Structure formats: C-alpha cells, structure tokens
Amino acid sequence: MMLAIASIEFRKLSLYSQARNTAYAAAKLKPGWGRPYILIGDMYGKTARSCGDSWNQRLAILAAMDKYSYAKSIDGSVSGEASDRLSTYYGSVPDKSEGFMRNFTEGQSASVGCWIGETVRLRFK
Numbered sequence: 001m002m003l004a005i006a007s008i009e010f011r012k013l014s015l016y017s018q019a020r021n022t023a024y025a026a027a028k029l030k031p032g033w034g035r036p037y038i039l040i041g042d043m044y045g046k047t048a049r050s051c052g053d054s055w056n057q058r059l060a061i062l063a064a065m066d067k068y069s070y071a072k073s074i075d076g077s078v079s080g081e082a083s084d085r086l087s088t089y090y091g092s093v094p095d096k097s098e099g100f101m102r103n104f105t106e107g108q109s110a111s112v113g114c115w116i117g118e119t120v121r122l123r124f125k
Contacts, residue, residue, distance in 0.1 A: 002026035003036055010043050016115050019043060034075030038082060041067030044116055045089065051114035055102065058094040059112045062120040065089050096124035 003026040009019035020040055027036040044064035051060040065086055072082035096106070104110060104122055112118045 002029060003039065006036065006039055010039065016043055016047060032074050034071030034078035034082065037067045037071035037074075038078055038085070041065070041071065041082075041085060045085070047115065048092075051112070051116065055094065055098060056113045058092055058098075059110055059120055060114065060116055061089050061092040062094070062123065063112045063116050063118050065093075066118075066120060090125070093123055093125045099124055 002022060006019045006022035006026060009015040009022055013019075020043060023036040023039050023043075027033060041064040044060050044067060048057045048060035048064065051057050068082040068085045068089075072079045072086075099105065099122060106122055106124050108122050109119050110122055112120055
C-alpha cells in the first residue's frame with residue numbers, strides 16, 4: 001500500500017521528494033524488499049534531465065543506477081528488472097574526459113544536485 005502511494009506521488013502528482021520519503025518508509029516496513037529502490041531509481045532517471053547541465057544530469061543517472069544496484073543486491077526477485085534498467089542507463093554514464101575537465105577521477109565522490117541531493121561514486125565510460 002505504501003509503495004502504491006509513493007508511485008502515485010511520483011507518477012501522477014510529481015511530488016518527488018515526498019514520493020521518495022514514502023518509498024523509503026515502505027522499504028522500512030519490509031526489509032530486503034527491492035521494489036521501493038526500483039521506484040526511487042525510476043524517479044531519479046525520469047527527472048535527471050531537469051538536474052542542470054549534462055554533467056549533473058549524468059550524476060543523477062549514476063544515482064538512479066545506484067538504487068537499481070542496491071535493489072538487486074537485497075532482493076533477487078527484482079534482479080532482472082534492475083539489470084534491464086541498468087543496461088538502459090550505461091550509455092548515460094559520464095565521460096572520463098568530462099570528469100577530467102572538472103578535476104574528478106574515477107571512484108571519487110560527487111554530489112548530485114537538484115532535488116536528489118545524494119552523493120555518488122564516480123564511474124566513467
């Protein structure tokens with residue numbers, strides 16, 4: 001029920017922060033459940049284009065990928081779905097040259113802007 005509410009807040013009402021909070025609440029009710037993290041990854045992926053320049057958009061994609069990877073790691077029942085989403089986003093990982101120009105190296109932490117506000121570990125293509 002709580003996840004359904006989060007989905008409505010996200011998909012119908014565009015209340016992203018609220019939807020994320022509701023999804024986290026759903027995850028707490030059922031430990032080891034990956035579905036809420038899939039939803040949060042979907043939120044990050046869908047809103048990435050509104051997160052500023054190309055670099056920041058790609059950081060948002062990394063945040064989405066982190067959620068899919070986490071979902072997959074805790075819940076085998078969502079593994080296939082998470083893998084499909086991950087493969088969709090591999091092409092949107094930041095370029096190494098772009099990271100270099102911004103004085104970032106692989107493995108370094110970077111803050112994701114806009115409403116996401118998370119920190120990701122940099123990976124480059």
